[in-house]
Amino acid sequence: MRAAVQRRYGGPDVLEAAELPDPGPDRDHAVIELRAAALNWHDVLVRRGQYRSPLPHVPGADGAGIDVETGAEVLVLPALRWGDDESAPAADWEILGDRRHGTYAEKVRVPRDCVFPKPPALTWAEAAALPLVGLTTYRALFTRGRLRAGESLLVLGAGGGVATMAVSLASAAGAHVVVTSSAEAKIAGACELGAEGGVRYDRPGWAEAAVARSPHRRGFDLVLDPVGSWADALAALRPGGRLVVLGASRAESATLAVRPYYFGQYDLLGTTMGSPRDFDGLLRLRAEHEVPPPVVDRVFPLAQAADAHEYLESGRGFGKIVLGTEAEGTV
Incomplete structure (x- = not known):
C-alpha cells in the first residue's frame, strides 16, 4: 500500500511517499481501506517528535473508508482504549497515529470497537474530517x-x-x-x-x-x-x-x-478527545439536528502530505484539510 512515512522528526519535508506492506485483519482488529484522511494539529506535533512516535512512522488520526471484510462504509474512531471511566481516559489510552501507524495511508488497522458507520449524507472528505475534531x-x-x-x-x-x-x-x-x-x-x-x-x-x-x-x-x-x-x-x-x-x-x-x-x-x-459514548452522542446529535457537514478547506493527494502540512501550519485555511487516497487526490 501507499503511505506518507516519516523516518525522522522535523518539518513538513520529513513526510515522504513510500510503499508499505498491507496490514491484515484479525479477531480484534479490522482493516479499513481508506478513502480520505483528515489532518489535525496533533499530526504536526507527532511529526515534530513531541510524542516520540517510533520511527519510521505513518501519522494520522482521522480516516474514513471501507471495511475490507464487510464492505461497509465506516469512520475510524481515533481514541483507542479509552476505558470504562467516562470522566477521563485510562492509563493506556492513546490516539491513533501516536504509537501505531495512522491514517496517512491507503489502509489502516484499528481495534474493531473503533469502527463506526459513516453518516450516509457525508462525502468521503467530510466523513474523514469528522471523527477527531467532532x-x-x-x-x-x-x-x-x-x-x-x-x-x-x-x-x-x-x-x-x-x-x-x-x-x-x-x-x-x-x-x-x-x-x-x-x-x-x-x-x-x-x-x-x-x-x-x-x-x-x-x-x-x-x-x-x-x-x-x-x-x-x-x-x-x-x-x-x-x-x-x-x-x-x-x-x-x-x-x-x-x-x-x-x-x-x-x-x-x-x-x-x-x-x-x-x-x-x-x-x-x-478536556481532550473523548470516549466511544461521546462519539455516539456526536453521531446522535448530527442525526437529530440540522448540523452542517464538516467544513473542508482543501483536499490534497496522499503523495502531497508535506504540502498539506505546510498549508495547515500557514493558518490560511478555513475548516479542515484532507488527504485523498485516490490517485487524483479529490474525494
Whole structure:
C-alpha cells in the first residue's frame, strides 16, 4: 500500500511517499481501506517528535473508508482504549497515529470497537474530517462544558477545525454563538455556519468587545478555548461561567489572578478527545439536528502530505484539510 512515512522528526519535508506492506485483519482488529484522511494539529506535533512516535512512522488520526471484510462504509474512531471511566481516559489510552501507524495511508488497522458507520449524507472528505475534531468538540461543549439550548458560547478562533465544528454543533443545539478571529472573512464564514457575530482578537480590548455581544452584555455562559488564552477567556465569562480548555496553539502556559477567579465562581475545565459514548452522542446529535457537514478547506493527494502540512501550519485555511487516497487526490 501507499503511505506518507516519516523516518525522522522535523518539518513538513520529513513526510515522504513510500510503499508499505498491507496490514491484515484479525479477531480484534479490522482493516479499513481508506478513502480520505483528515489532518489535525496533533499530526504536526507527532511529526515534530513531541510524542516520540517510533520511527519510521505513518501519522494520522482521522480516516474514513471501507471495511475490507464487510464492505461497509465506516469512520475510524481515533481514541483507542479509552476505558470504562467516562470522566477521563485510562492509563493506556492513546490516539491513533501516536504509537501505531495512522491514517496517512491507503489502509489502516484499528481495534474493531473503533469502527463506526459513516453518516450516509457525508462525502468521503467530510466523513474523514469528522471523527477527531467532532469527538473532541462534542465532549468539550456538552460532556465537559454542559452546554444547553438557550445558553451563550464564545469560541476563540473562527477558522480551525475545532472552531468551525463548535459553531456548527452549538448552533444546531440551540446555543447563541459568537467567535473571535483576526480575519473578517473567517468571522463571515463562521456566521454562515450559525454564529451570530464575531470580534477581532488582534485589536485591543477584544474580550470587552465580545462581552458586549453576549446576552444582556453580562458575559458568556461558556467559552471554548482551543488556543491557550485563559486570562482573556475568563474576562469574557459571566459570573459563574465555564471555561473549557482543549488546546495550546497560541500559548503553552497561562497566569491567572487567583482572587478574581474564585470570586467569579468560575469553572475551569480541561478536556481532550473523548470516549466511544461521546462519539455516539456526536453521531446522535448530527442525526437529530440540522448540523452542517464538516467544513473542508482543501483536499490534497496522499503523495502531497508535506504540502498539506505546510498549508495547515500557514493558518490560511478555513475548516479542515484532507488527504485523498485516490490517485487524483479529490474525494
